[in-house]
Amino acid sequence: MIVVMKVGSPEAEVARLTEEFASWGLSPETIVGKHKVVIGLVGDTVDMDPLQVQEFSPWIEQVLRVEKPFKRASREFRHGEPSEVLVQTPNGVVPFGAHHPIVVVAGPCSVENEAMIVETAQRVKAAGAAFLRGGAFKPRTSPYAFQGHGESALGLLAKAREVSGLGIITELMDAADLDAIAEVADIIQIGARNMHNFSLLKRVGAQDKPILLKRGMSATIEEWLMAAEYILAAGNPNVILCERGIRTFDNQYARNTLDLAAIPVLRSLTHLPIMIDPSHGTGKAEYVPSMAMAAIAAGTDSLMIEVHPNPAKALSDGPQSLTPDRFDQLMTELAIVAQPLGRWSLQPTAAIA
Ligand code: PEP
Numbered sequence: 595m596i597v598v599m600k601v602g603s604p605e606a607e608v609a610r611l612t613e614e615f616a617s618w619g620l621s622p623e624t625i626v627g628k629h630k631v632v633i634g635l636v637g638d639t640v641d642m643d644p645l646q647v648q649e650f651s652p653w654i655e656q657v658l659r660v661e662k663p664f665k666r667a668s669r670e671f672r673h674g675e676p677s678e679v680l681v682q683t684p685n686g687v688v689p690f691g692a693h694h695p696i697v698v699v700a701g702p703c704s705v706e707n708e709a710m711i712v713e714t715a716q717r718v719k720a721a722g723a724a725f726l727r728g729g730a731f732k733p734r735t736s737p738y739a740f741q742g743h744g745e746s747a748l749g750l751l752a753k754a755r756e757v758s759g760l761g762i763i764t765e766l767m768d769a770a771d772l773d774a775i776a777e778v779a780d781i782i783q784i785g786a787r788n789m790h791n792f793s794l795l796k797r798v799g800a801q802d803k804p805i806l807l808k809r810g811m812s813a814t815i816e817e818w819l820m821a822a823e824y825i826l827a828a829g830n831p832n833v834i835l836c837e838r839g840i841r842t843f844d845n846q847y848a849r850n851t852l853d854l855a856a857i858p859v860l861r862s863l864t865h866l867p868i869m870i871d872p873s874h875g876t877g878k879a880e881y882v883p884s885m886a887m888a889a890i891a892a893g894t895d896s897l898m899i900e901v902h903p904n905p906a907k908a909l910s911d912g913p914q915s916l917t918p919d920r921f922d923q924l925m926t927e928l929a930i931v932a933q934p935l936g937r938w939s940l941q942p943t944a945a946i947a
């Protein structure tokens with residue numbers, strides 16, 4: 595249930611109502627928007643009559659029910675305003691959201707050694723990326739495939755962060771690694787395979803680092819938003835949703851089916867920022883640029899692009915990784931799409947190394 599307060603409602607009245615709702619056994623969450631204050635009520639509200647709730651204060655403008663099973667993630671919970679996720683990086687705060695420039699995240703699938711991660715960081719930084727991605731713990735289909743270098747790779751990410759000033763995104767697979775990952779990551783990734791790992795979702799919901807929640811490869815949009823709801827319900831409001839391709843009947847030419855329709859669908863359902871990963875979405879480097887441009891045209895807030903200094907020698911996901919040179923070119927192409935939409939903060943020439 596959503597309680598929309600009138601413009602200019604006194605803070606003391608909002609506080610009084612919040613206390614009142616808490617005394618009914620509900621969890622009230624006050625959201626201060628650009629124009630209005632909204633109090634989101636989560637809990638057993640089925641038997642509550644919105645008109646009766648409205649009578650509790652002359653400052654209440656409207657009381658609405660959220661019909662969707664996801665409450666905190668729903669667009670209504672913010673009264674239609676998109677939320678922003680502000681991420682602290684060594685280079686300052688990077689905002690993700692519908693009212694902000696496109697944020698580009700780039701880097702290798704896996705952190706392989708110091709030279710490659712530092713070189714990649716410097717190249718993608720020069721091209722205009724704001725975050726370096728790279729897996730230390732890799733979720734591989736085969737137990738015999740490269741599993742990532744683990745903790746030692748976290749040290750290499752810390753080094754790349756220090757040298758480049760980029761924010762770091764890396765995947766958490768096991769709650770036991772949370773503290774070590776949180777030490778270096780500015781955003782913690784929950785991968786497609788763990789989108790349904792509810793205990794892990796609760797765990798990352800109970801800590802402060804922003805979360806990049808990738809869509810499970812066979813997850814419906816509602817299941818994905820319910821996974822986000824787990825993180826939000828546990829207390830972490832900073833969740834970014836990443837579409838990375840889903841399984842369909844056809845994987846003959848592309849690894850997955852990149853669901854770009856998810857962008858307008860999510861926009862209508864949730865206030866959370868959106869990221870598109872055309873690298874895992876297509877599985878082939880040659881298809882990545884067109885899908886990245888399409889994603890911007892369709893309204894994504896951010897992109898994740900796999901980049902490797904030598905894709906032919908990559909220990910994982912080489913076929914879908916761009917070279918740093920191709921990434922430079924892609925950034926100039928993305929600028930052409932994003933600039934007229936008012937969503938590019940880099941100078942047109944900044945992307946040329
Ligand atoms: C990744 O980002 O390297 C990764 C493993 O992604 P996903 O979970 O989408 O497969």
Ligand code: MN
Nearest residue numbers: 703900910911
């Ligand atoms: Mn990968």
